[in-house]
Amino acid sequence: MTxxxxxxxxxxxxxxxxxxxxxxxxxxxxxxxxxxxxELMRQVQLGDEMAFSEIVKRYKDKIxxxxxxxxxxxxxxxxxxxxxxxxxYFKADKYRPVAPLSSWIYTIAAxxxxxxxxxxxxxxxxxxxxxxxxxxxxxxxxxxxxESGLSQRLRQALDALHPRYRIPVILKDLxxxxxxxxxxxxxxxxxxxxxxxxxGRLYLKKELENGKINTNFRGEKEMGNARI
Numbered sequence: 723m724t725x726x727x728x729x730x731x732x733x734x735x736x737x738x739x740x741x742x743x744x745x746x747x748x749x750x751x752x753x754x755x756x757x758x759x760x761e762l763m764r765q766v767q768l769g770d771e772m773a774f775s776e777i778v779k780r781y782k783d784k785i786x787x788x789x790x791x792x793x794x795x796x797x798x799x800x801x802x803x804x805x806x807x808x809x810x811y812f813k814a815d816k817y818r819p820v821a822p823l824s825s826w827i828y829t830i831a832a833x834x835x836x837x838x839x840x841x842x843x844x845x846x847x848x849x850x851x852x853x854x855x856x857x858x859x860x861x862x863x864x865x866x867x868x869e870s871g872l873s874q875r876l877r878q879a880l881d882a883l884h885p886r887y888r889i890p891v892i893l894k895d896l897x898x899x900x901x902x903x904x905x906x907x908x909x910x911x912x913x914x915x916x917x918x919x920x921x922g923r924l925y926l927k928k929e930l931e932n933g934k935i936n937t938n939f940r941g942e943k944e945m946g947n948a949r950i
Contacts, residue, residue: 759823887922
């Protein structure tokens with residue numbers, strides 16, 4: 723097929739342009755929610771427990787699912803989510819309304835997840851080539867965290883993926899954050915986040931297509947110990 727690389731690049735550029743336009747033209751409902759959440763946090767900073775309960779209600783299920791996707795352990799995800807909201811409450815004075823509340827909460831959760839992964843030594847090393855690929859698959863819920871078929875294979879592939887790739891991919895493809903927001907959450911350069919998402923997607927694509935998860939793959943060695 724002629725023009726393949728050119729078409730691929732054009733589609734990628736069009737997608738990025740659309741994403742920028744969507745960010746610049748945020749609907750009134752989004753602005754309203756952001757203002758509401760900033761007011762809720764202001765109340766939490768004043769010790770309002772009802773406001774804190776409302777924040778937990780809005781984000782609990784999302785954070786549990788996010789942490790479950792990272793750790794692969796539902797009970798650990800629940801415990802880490804509880805720790806996340808404890809920090810939201812007790813460190814509320816550190817929140818600044820320059821970014822969405824969701825970014826701040828996910829930053830706390832991601833840091834706790836990375837610490838947990840280091841403690842349990844569940845850090846496989848996988849380094850990957852670049853390819854544009856988006857994962858899209860249904861995930862379990864808090865009431866019924868069961869998986870089958872493609873979902874189970876995706877879970878296994880995510881477990882085999884190094885957290886430096888796994889977390890950005892989950893934030894992008896399962897949680898719906900923009901690349902700029904992910905860079906802010908993980909405190910990494912935008913170019914690094916783009917590379918990690920792309921490489922993470924490629925690994926998941928290959929593993930799902932092969933139908934066999936290579937949990938012992940050491941990509942960094944094969945790539946000359948290059949780390950991004």
